[in-house]
Amino acid sequence: MGAAMIRVAIALLALLAAAQQVPSFRGVTRRVAVDVAVLSGNAPVPGLTSADFTLADNGILQQIDAVGLAEVPVDVSLVVDVSGSTAAQLETYRRDVSAIAKVVRPIDRLRVIAFETAVREIMPLAPSTGTVPVERLDSGRTSSVYDGIAAALLRRTESGRRHLIVAYTDGAENRSILTSDQIVEIGKSSEAVLNLIAPGRLPFIVETDKPCRTGARTEMNAAPAPPCKGPPALEQVVEITGGKVHVGAEMVGAFKKIFRDYLNSYILYFQPTGVASSGWHELTVKITRRGRFTVHARRGYFAGS
Amino acid sequence: MVRRFRVVLLLAATVFVLPSSSRQKSLHAAATVSLVDALEAYGDGRTLRIEFKTIEDLRYALNRSGRAWAESGPVDDRRRRRNVVALFALDAVLNSPPQGSTVALLEWACDYLRAGEPSEFERTWMLASIAYAQSQRREDFLLDEACGSGQSGSPCLHVRHARSRFPDDRRFAVGNVFGRTEVNVLTRRPVLSPTQLVRARTWLSPHPPAAPSSFDTERIADTLGRLQELTTDPVVGSIAQLRIGILHYELRRQSDSRRVLTGLLEGTSDRYLRNFAHLIMGLGFASEGRQVDAEREFAAAVVADSGVVSTAMELAALYFSSGRRDQGSVLLDRALAAAPHDDPWQYPCPDCGGWTRRLEDLHAWVRR
Numbered sequence: 001m002g003a004a005m006i007r008v009a010i011a012l013l014a015l016l017a018a019a020q021q022v023p024s025f026r027g028v029t030r031r032v033a034v035d036v037a038v039l040s041g042n043a044p045v046p047g048l049t050s051a052d053f054t055l056a057d058n059g060i061l062q063q064i065d066a067v068g069l070a071e072v073p074v075d076v077s078l079v080v081d082v083s084g085s086t087a088a089q090l091e092t093y094r095r096d097v098s099a100i101a102k103v104v105r106p107i108d109r110l111r112v113i114a115f116e117t118a119v120r121e122i123m124p125l126a127p128s129t130g131t132v133p134v135e136r137l138d139s140g141r142t143s144s145v146y147d148g149i150a151a152a153l154l155r156r157t158e159s160g161r162r163h164l165i166v167a168y169t170d171g172a173e174n175r176s177i178l179t180s181d182q183i184v185e186i187g188k189s190s191e192a193v194l195n196l197i198a199p200g201r202l203p204f205i206v207e208t209d210k211p212c213r214t215g216a217r218t219e220m221n222a223a224p225a226p227p228c229k230g231p232p233a234l235e236q237v238v239e240i241t242g243g244k245v246h247v248g249a250e251m252v253g254a255f256k257k258i259f260r261d262y263l264n265s266y267i268l269y270f271q272p273t274g275v276a277s278s279g280w281h282e283l284t285v286k287i288t289r290r291g292r293f294t295v296h297a298r299r300g301y302f303a304g305s
Numbered sequence: 306m307v308r309r310f311r312v313v314l315l316l317a318a319t320v321f322v323l324p325s326s327s328r329q330k331s332l333h334a335a336a337t338v339s340l341v342d343a344l345e346a347y348g349d350g351r352t353l354r355i356e357f358k359t360i361e362d363l364r365y366a367l368n369r370s371g372r373a374w375a376e377s378g379p380v381d382d383r384r385r386r387r388n389v390v391a392l393f394a395l396d397a398v399l400n401s402p403p404q405g406s407t408v409a410l411l412e413w414a415c416d417y418l419r420a421g422e423p424s425e426f427e428r429t430w431m432l433a434s435i436a437y438a439q440s441q442r443r444e445d446f447l448l449d450e451a452c453g454s455g456q457s458g459s460p461c462l463h464v465r466h467a468r469s470r471f472p473d474d475r476r477f478a479v480g481n482v483f484g485r486t487e488v489n490v491l492t493r494r495p496v497l498s499p500t501q502l503v504r505a506r507t508w509l510s511p512h513p514p515a516a517p518s519s520f521d522t523e524r525i526a527d528t529l530g531r532l533q534e535l536t537t538d539p540v541v542g543s544i545a546q547l548r549i550g551i552l553h554y555e556l557r558r559q560s561d562s563r564r565v566l567t568g569l570l571e572g573t574s575d576r577y578l579r580n581f582a583h584l585i586m587g588l589g590f591a592s593e594g595r596q597v598d599a600e601r602e603f604a605a606a607v608v609a610d611s612g613v614v615s616t617a618m619e620l621a622a623l624y625f626s627s628g629r630r631d632q633g634s635v636l637l638d639r640a641l642a643a644a645p646h647d648d649p650w651q652y653p654c655p656d657c658g659g660w661t662r663r664l665e666d667l668h669a670w671v672r673r
Contacts, residue, residue, distance in 0.1 A: 084402065113641075117651050119614050121641035141402065144651075147618055151641065154621045156634040177615040177650045179493055182622055189625045302628065 030303065032057075032272060035069065035162060035193050035242055036285050037265035037296040044264035045293060055268050056284040062270040070263045073107045073161050075125060077152035077192070078255075081169035083116035083143035094134035096251040097122075103256055104128040109161075115148025116140025117175055125155075145169055145234070146176035146183040153183075153190040153237075163192035164262050165243075168251050170198055171234045180233035187237035188280065189302050193262070195243040196234060197254040242298035268297075278303050340370045347389045348673040352396075360406040363397055364413050372417070382673075388426045389671045391418045395434060408438060408446040408463070415466055423470045426670045431467040432476060432656055433663050438463065439489045439654035442505060447484025475540035476656060482531045483541075483655040487524070488548050490555055491653040495592055497555045499525040525552070543573050544655050551585055551653075559589040577658040579609035581649035584616050596623065607636065612643030615650035 034055065038045040050066040078100060080093060097112060104110050111125040114137050122136045149167050157163040178186070187194065238245050246254045268285065275281060285297040343353045357363040367390055375386035394414035398407040411434045418427050438446045447464050464480030471477055482488065487502040497505075500517040503524050529552060535545035546569040553562035566582040573579060587602030603620040611617065617640035621633035645661055652660050 118645070118648065119618075119641070120645075124638070124642065139400075141400065147615070150618060150622065151614075151637060154618070154625055154633050154637050156630040175651070177493060177618060178622060185626050186622055189628075189630070191630075302626075 030272075032270055032301060032303075033162075033191070034268045034270075034283060034285065034297055034301075035262075035265060036066075036268055037242070037261055038287060039261070039294040039296070040291065044261050046264060048266060048287075048289075050268075052287055052289050053266075053268055054286045054288060055270060057270070057272050057281050058275045059282075059284075060274045062272065065269045067267045067269065069162060069265050069267055072267065073109070074105075074262070075109045075111070075157070075161050075163045076104050076128075076259070077111045077113060077125075077155070077163065077165045079113045079115070079148050079152050079165060079167035079169070080122075080137065080251075081116075081143065081145065081148065081167075082114050082137055082139045084139075084141065084172075090137065090139050093251070094137050097132050097134050097137065099252045100255050101128065101132045102130045103252075103259055104130075111152070111155075113148060113151050114138075115144050115151070117142045117144060119144055119147045119151045121151070142175040143169075143172055144175040144177075145171055145173040146178040146180065148176075149194065149234070149237070150176075150178050150183060150186050153186050153192055153194065153241075155192070157191040162267065164259070165192045165194045165241075166197065166255055166258055167194065168197045168199070171196070171232070173234075183233050184236050184240070187240040188300065190241060191301075192241060193243045193298070194238050194241040195258045196238050196245045197249050197251060197258075198245060198247050199249070240299045242296050244296060265296075272303065276303070340366050341374050344371060344374055344386070344389050344393060347392065347668070347671050348385075350668065350672050357397075360397070360401060360404065360410050363394075364406075364410045367394060367410075368413065384421060384424075385671055385673070387417065387421060388424075388430075388667075390414070391427075391430055392667050392671055395430065395437075395667070398434075398437060407441075408443055411438070412446075412463055415463060419466060419470060426667065428471055428474065429663050429666055429670075431470070433660070433667065435464060435467065435477075435480065435484075436652075436654050436656040436660060436663075439484060439656060440652060442486045442489045444484050444486050448481055450481070475538060479535060479538075479541050479545075482528070482535065483544075483548075485528055487528055487552065487555075488532070489654050491551060491650070492555060493588070495555045495557050495589070499556070502552070502555055525556070528552070541655075543569060543575065543578055544658070547578060547582060547585075548655055550582065554585050554589050557592070559593060562586070562589050575658070576610045577647050577649065580606045580613050580616060581658075583609060584619070584649060587616075587619060591619075599623070607640075610646060611636075611639050612646040613648050614640045614646075615648050 036053070038048060046068075048066060050064055053064060053066055055062050055064050078097065080097060082090065082093065101110060106128060108128050109125050110123065110128045110132070112122040112132050114120050114122050117140045120136070122134075123132050148169070149165070152165045152167070155163065173180075176183075235245060244258075246258065272281070279302070280300055281303055282300045283298060285295050287293045287295060338353045338355050340355060343355045346353045357366065371390040371393070375383060375390050378386045391414040394410050398411055401407055415431070415434065418430060421427075435447065449462075449465055464477060464484060467474075467477040468480065486505055487499075490497065490502050490505050498517040499521040503521040529549060532545045532549050532552075536542045536549070538545065546565060550562045550566035550569065553559070553565060563586055566586050569582050570579060583602045583606035587599045587606060590596075590599035590602060600620065600623045603616055603623065606613070606616040607620055614637075617636045621636045624630070624633035624636070647658055647660050647662075649657070
């Protein structure tokens with residue numbers, strides 16, 4: 001009898017221990033929204049529904065609701081690099097920014113940030129009226145690319161709205177207080193989609209604090225960094241947020257395409273289930289339809305804290 | 306943007322200088338303006354764009370047309386006009402890519418200013434030009450010992466010129482310490498050896514020297530000693546203390562840096578210095594991976610001055626990475642909505658505190 005009781009007790013203890021070892025997947029309470037652009041060739045694919053997507057959160061398929069983005073109000077942050085030799089193109093930039101303000105819809109809001117050595121908000125987030133105080137755009141000497149882009153990424157996305165960031169820069173960073181590591185981490189935490197318009201060819205997008213890139217130079221404030229691995233930080237951030245780098249493009253034309261494609265994209269909403277309640281969540285979005293599609297979606301999100 | 310080797314000067318007062326109403330007036334500048342038109346515009350608080358291929362071309366034009374314009378004015382307006390010419394040269398330097406000839410232009414303007422009686426305009430102009438040279442780590446322009454027995458008029462005599470004009474001003478008297486390169490280094494990742502600090506000039510090499518030389522180690526020790534002697538000075542003592550803290554930070558002596566900066570914070574209520582000291586302590590903690598301590602210091606920096614974008618950015622980044630997006634967003638909203646502040650990250654030189662105000666004063670003084 002005593003031995004039987006001991007065996008039962010041991011069995012119960014073993015069960016308890018086993019139960020404690022099972023990973024605890026508390027649901028992530030926050031509803032997650034993921035902006036997804038689907039392209040066929042270079043054209044957005046319209047008319048997709050929830051049934052056309054699969055979304056895996058850390059490898060676990062999720063129940064999703066797909067909504068077309070065209071009906072959703074968008075907060076647009078336009079970030080303009082006015083450093084260095086841009087002084088000669090300043091009037092062009094002012095015209096371009098004015099033109100872009102007219103592209104944004106009345107239901108949207110627009111914010112304009114300019115950076116050189118300093119980062120300045122030329123126009124705080126406000127309902128689009130088609131005008132921007134472009135006279136406040138002025139050029140400076142050095143270039144705080146990371147800080148300028150972070151000034152847009154580090155803004156919360158209001159419920160019921162989406163946040164699109166379009167940055168016009170060659171990416172030649174030499175003055176930011178934020179490091180390349182920090183800008184990548186900020187990209188992971190941000191809910192915005194970042195698109196980059198680079199006036200020059202891709203090699204101009206260099207990390208000046210990473211000596212392995214040709215032509216990179218390090219200004220005093222940037223400080224030496226460990227040898228670089230992988231793509232430059234800006235490209236990483238763009239990819240993490242689900243955006244694209246548009247190379248060799250002029251500002252207005254590229255913005256129009258980015259904005260049109262964005263409005264033709266989708267939001268996938270899901271309540272994470274079966275996954276850890278905190279930490280980095282890797283996302284994988286696929287199209288179930290037959291055909292050749294390119295999907296741009298953020299690579300993941302941070303849950304909890 | 307893409308850096309070009311052709312030098313194009315677009316002369317406009319820096320955005321930190323003029324109130325927005327003044328900047329708005331510059332919008333409709335004529336496409337081609339003469340140097341005299343551009344100089345005249347300063348009197349109305351306006352800036353006009355004018356292009357020169359090189360700094361030397363501008364110096365030549367100022368020496369010929371600028372001087373002639375100043376000296377041909379009404380007798381009671383000549384002094385203001387001379388000041389306009391000197392300020393024009395300073396604005397040009399501030400808006401040009403760093404290059405050797407910028408200091409030659411400054412020294413030309415310095416000579417021109419010194420032809421008259423010393424004035425508050427000249428004192429402020431000297432402070433601003435020296436702060437610029439410090440930020441560019443141009444010790445060849447600032448230190449007596451770099452001159453040797455240089456001839457009068459040599460650019461390396463700039464601080465000496467300022468001292469001769471304002472012999473009682475402590476800010477010029479300390480020029481031989483505050484002008485040293487190692488006193489003007491501030492990096493995001495403090496991995497610098499004495500050699501990197503002493504040899505750093507405008508650009509840091511991505512391939513730093515492997516081992517510090519004994520000469521450079523002794524030089525750093527000497528600089529720390531000289532700064533220490535200045536810490537009791539009623540005018541520059543706090544700045545000397547701050548620079549000691551920054552030097553320790555760069556040399557990865559974070560405990561020493563914190564000890565010095567804590568002492569500074571106990572004795573000053575100056576918001577620029579407080580913001581700067583907390584920023585350095587925060588960066589020091591961050592370099593050691595102590596994020597909680599770093600956050601506390603960045604938060605204290607923001608309390609000292611919520612309008613400094615760089616410190617708000619650091620704190621907002623920490624908030625964001627720990628899921629506190631709303632807090633981070635509000636911080637940035639507030640910092641970016643504030644009027645331009647002296648940002649110690651962007652203007653880290655010893656005499657850069659008060660930079661914005663100095664440039665505003667200079668522009669106000671030359672208005673009619």
